[in-house]
Amino acid sequence: MPGLIGFLLVVAVPFAMNIGISFTRWRGIGEPRYVGLANYTRLLADTAFWTSLENTLFFVVAMAVVPTVISLVLASTLFDYVANTFGQGLSSFFRAGFYLPQILPVSAAGILWGWILNPHGVLNLILGGLGMVGLQGNWLGDPGLAIYALMAVMVWLQIGYSLVVFMSGLARVDPSLYEAAELDGAGSVQRFWYITIPMLRPEIFVVGLTTTIAALKVFAPVYVLTNGGPNFSTMVPSYYSYYQFFSTVRVGYGAAIATAQTAITVVLGLIFLWAQSRDEEEDME
Amino acid sequence: MTDATIPSAPAKPSAGRRSRRRGAGRWIVLGLLILFLLLMLAPLVLAAMNAVKTAADYAARGPLALPHSFTIAGLKAFWVHANFPRKLLNSLLLSGAAAVFGTALSLFNAYAIGIGRIRGGRALLVLILLGIMIPQESLVYPLYYMAKAAGLFDSLWSVIIIFTVLQSAFGTYLLSAVMQEFPHELLEAARVDGATRWQILRLIVLPILRPTLAVLATFFFIWTWNEFLLPLVLLASNDTQTISVAMGVLSGQYVSDPTTTAAASLLGIAPTILFFLIFQRTLTKGVIVGAVK
Numbered sequence: 001m002p003g004l005i006g007f008l009l010v011v012a013v014p015f016a017m018n019i020g021i022s023f024t025r026w027r028g029i030g031e032p033r034y035v036g037l038a039n040y041t042r043l044l045a046d047t048a049f050w051t052s053l054e055n056t057l058f059f060v061v062a063m064a065v066v067p068t069v070i071s072l073v074l075a076s077t078l079f080d081y082v083a084n085t086f087g088q089g090l091s092s093f094f095r096a097g098f099y100l101p102q103i104l105p106v107s108a109a110g111i112l113w114g115w116i117l118n119p120h121g122v123l124n125l126i127l128g129g130l131g132m133v134g135l136q137g138n139w140l141g142d143p144g145l146a147i148y149a150l151m152a153v154m155v156w157l158q159i160g161y162s163l164v165v166f167m168s169g170l171a172r173v174d175p176s177l178y179e180a181a182e183l184d185g186a187g188s189v190q191r192f193w194y195i196t197i198p199m200l201r202p203e204i205f206v207v208g209l210t211t212t213i214a215a216l217k218v219f220a221p222v223y224v225l226t227n228g229g230p231n232f233s234t235m236v237p238s239y240y241s242y243y244q245f246f247s248t249v250r251v252g253y254g255a256a257i258a259t260a261q262t263a264i265t266v267v268l269g270l271i272f273l274w275a276q277s278r279d280e281e282e283d284m285e
Numbered sequence: 286m287t288d289a290t291i292p293s294a295p296a297k298p299s300a301g302r303r304s305r306r307r308g309a310g311r312w313i314v315l316g317l318l319i320l321f322l323l324l325m326l327a328p329l330v331l332a333a334m335n336a337v338k339t340a341a342d343y344a345a346r347g348p349l350a351l352p353h354s355f356t357i358a359g360l361k362a363f364w365v366h367a368n369f370p371r372k373l374l375n376s377l378l379l380s381g382a383a384a385v386f387g388t389a390l391s392l393f394n395a396y397a398i399g400i401g402r403i404r405g406g407r408a409l410l411v412l413i414l415l416g417i418m419i420p421q422e423s424l425v426y427p428l429y430y431m432a433k434a435a436g437l438f439d440s441l442w443s444v445i446i447i448f449t450v451l452q453s454a455f456g457t458y459l460l461s462a463v464m465q466e467f468p469h470e471l472l473e474a475a476r477v478d479g480a481t482r483w484q485i486l487r488l489i490v491l492p493i494l495r496p497t498l499a500v501l502a503t504f505f506f507i508w509t510w511n512e513f514l515l516p517l518v519l520l521a522s523n524d525t526q527t528i529s530v531a532m533g534v535l536s537g538q539y540v541s542d543p544t545t546t547a548a549a550s551l552l553g554i555a556p557t558i559l560f561f562l563i564f565q566r567t568l569t570k571g572v573i574v575g576a577v578k
Contacts, residue, residue, distance in 0.1 A: 003394035003457065006450040011416045014427035021426065028430075074321075077314065085311050096565055097322045100329070103561050103568065105511040107533035108553030112328050115546045122331060122348040122543075129347055156325065217420045220513040224533050238514070241422045246518070251426060258423040269418045 015262075022255035032252065039256035049257065052235040053264075055147060059218050059236065062151035063158050064211040068204065070155070071162035074098065076196040079170040080178050080188065095167055102160035110224030113153045114140070117225075143233035146226050150234055153221055162207045169203035170196070205279070209272040216265045237261040329554065335547035336360060343544050359548030367531055368523060369552060375520075376510055376527040376556070379441055383448040384506040388498050390449060391456025396486055398457065399464035410461060416454040421514050429518050439521045447515060452505040463497055464490075503567045507560060528553055 022039055024032035043049050074094075083091040101109065116122040117139040124136045139149040173195070181191050197204075219238035222228055228235040228243065237257060244254030335348055342354040363369065398409055428447060429438070437443035467490075475485050491498075516530045526534070532553040561568065 003390055003397070003450075003453065006390065006446070007413075007416065007454070010428070010447050010450040011419065011424065011454070014424040014431065015419060017427035017430075018423045077318070081311075081314060082318065086315065094318060094322060098325060099568075100558070100561060101325065103507055103511070103557050104554050105513070105529040105532060105557060107513050107529050108550055108557075111532050111535060111546065111553060112332055112550040115543065115550060116328060116331070120543075125347050126349060129349070156328075159325070213418060217422070219422070220533065223513070223517075238420065238422050242425070242514070245426050245429075255423075255426060258420065258425075262420050262423040265420055266415065266418055 018255050019259055021252055022259045024252045026251040027249050028251050035252065039253050040260075042253065043256050043260060048232050048235055048240065049237075049260075051232055052237045052240045055234060055236050056216055056218075058147050058151055059154060059215040060212055062154040063215040063218075064208055066151075066155050067158040067162045067211070068207055070159055071166050071207075072196065072200070072204075073192070074159075074163055075166035075170060075200075076192050079167060079173075080191060080196070084175070095163060098163050099160035101157050102164075104157075106157065106220040107224050109153070109157060110221055114225055117149055140226050141230055143230045146230060146234045150221055150225060153225070154218070157221075158211060162211070165203050165207050166200055169200045173199050201279070202276075205272070205276045209269065209276070212272070213265060213269055216261065216268070329558075332547045332551045332554070335544055336551040337548075338544050340542065340544050348543070359542075359545040360552060362545055363549040363552055367535070367549070369528075369531075371524060372526055372528045372531045373556065375441060375525060376529070379444055379448070379516070379527055380506045380509040382445045383452055383509040384502040386445070386449040387452035387456060387505045387509075388502040390453040391460050391501065392486075392491070392494070392498065394453060394457040395460035395464055396490060399461045399467075410458065413454050413458050416451075417458065421451075425514060425518055428515065432519055438519065439525050441520070441525055443519050444512075444516050447519075448505075448509045448512065452508065456501050456505070459501065460494070460497070463494065467493075500567055503564050507557070507564075507568070510557065510560075528556065 021032060023034060023036060025035045025038070026032035078091045078094055082094065114121075119138050119141065121139075123139065127133065127136045137145050140146050177195060178191055181195060186194070217238055218236050219242065222234055222236050222239045223242070226234040228239045238261065241254045241257040241261065244250045244257060331348055334352055335343060336359055337355050337357065338352045339354040339356050339358070342350075342352060346353065428443075432438040432440075432443040435443075437446075471489060472485060475489055480488070510527075511529055512527075513529050513533060516527050517533060520526050520530055532549070535549060
């Protein structure tokens with residue numbers, strides 16, 4: 001069957017090759033030289049690698065945590081308030097509008113944000129025009145700021161995804177539930193806390209899992225906006241392995257980085273799935 | 286006409302609930318939402334506004350002012366300089382092929398695993414799930430090496446094959462789940478009537494799954510369109526690059542000329558906005574399909 005052959009050729013064999021390469025020293029040409037675990041011991045002592053893992057946590061916050069919180073509030077406002085007060089059409093319009101950034105090519109969105117955030121870019125011009133020169137910054141060029149600038153871009157990109165998933169989850173909630181709660185005197189904050197959040201538990205899990213995994217793989221925004229710099233301050237594992245593969249051509253070392261990244265991703269994914277099935281079992285009881 | 290005379294009658298059953306929300310509060314909520322939406326869409330609006338300005342206009346009035354001039358020089362410069370039509374064609378070919386082949390492969394795989402019941406179907410599904418999770422970084426160098434060895438480096442075929450398989454991993458997973466809910470009596474009846482497996486697939490399974498397959502294909506198209514790492518590595522020359530890659534390669538040059546950069550980002554974004562307008566319903570529905578996994 002062609003599916004199996006394709007899977008072997010495109011996923012399984014390259015994946016095994018990558019692990020194999022990670023035990024060697026190789027410049028991409030000639031014979032790879034077996035060096036055992038040397039690449040991995042070096043990895044553990046490499047501060048740039050640890051920085052890249054630390055930055056991954058920043059991206060988890062920017063892609064999984066912040067958009068989830070914002071989208072929960074937005075989704076419940078649109079469902080519980082806008083749809084009732086102003087009609088379903090307006091609610092759908094807002095949903096589509098917030099979703100739009102999500103489908104742009106990240107590299108094109110990167111060009112756009114580079115244009116806004118560069119030292120002579122739109123943001124600094126606006127701040128200057130408002131007389132707030134003191135707030136101007138070299139958003140992507142300052143090691144203390146660049147990671148936060150990237151985080152802001154990722155929040156912008158990600159809100160649409162979680163919003164649409166949450167709104168689809170709310171679609172199976174009976175609106176009369178909200179109505180009954182309202183008649184019983186529950187305010188909008190209480191309805192959010194005691195109806196929306198519990199109802200959306202499965203969706204919050206799915207969004208948490210998929211966006212956390214996506215955060216572990218962030219590549220394009222870093223490539224386009226900062227190249228991992230300045231001074232490694234925005235380095236992430238994906239870009240670091242790419243950098244070793246194709247810039248320094250330390251292929252063995254790059255493969256070790258990629259393998260470590262894969263191990264972390266798979267372990268985190270499995271923990272998530274395990275927690276989800278446990279949660280579902282508890283619900284059954 | 287008769288209808289028009291009675292619109293003031295409170296006919297809606299939810300009128301009681303609505304009337305309690307007539308206060309000023311709702312306008313504040315709406316205002317905040319609009320403000321937030323404008324903030325979200327501001328980068329796109331700014332790009333569109335400044336893409337058609339002359340450089341002098343931009344320098345004199347800044348990025349926030351409405352254009353006092355109109356020129357397509359910036360758009361044209363990028364269109365010609367980056368050989369945009371070629372890149373558009375490459376992106377269309379790659380994404381179209383990956384969508385069609387990927388969907389077909391997903392269907393065959395899922396049919397074989399789910400309804401055809403080949404042995405070890407569950408183990409295969411777990412494997413597929415791992416295939417979805419694996420970061421592309423751990424495949425990229427071997428794929429680069431293999432493409433070179435096979436003479437497919439810098440050819441659209443290499444990425445078409447790769448994305449057909451990668452997308453079909455998710456598609457197989459999703460369709461297998463859908464097929465488990467299938468009316469088995471229907472298939473059993475067809476089998477009793479002597480239908481071959483191929484006939485069952487073509488005459489029964491395919492028509493029932495058609496809407497799901499359409500959503501899947503739309504999603505594969507957009508996902509492949511936006512893919513960056515593998516096309517960046519595998520498509521080296523100007524003639525094979527996709528829009529997504531071309532935009533990435535352009536980065537670093539943005540300081541030079543703000544209006545051309547705005548034009549470039551507008552052109553890079555425009556096709557997906559077009560798809561968005563066409564497929565808006567499918568796309569938002571597709572996320573729901575994706576979230577069911």
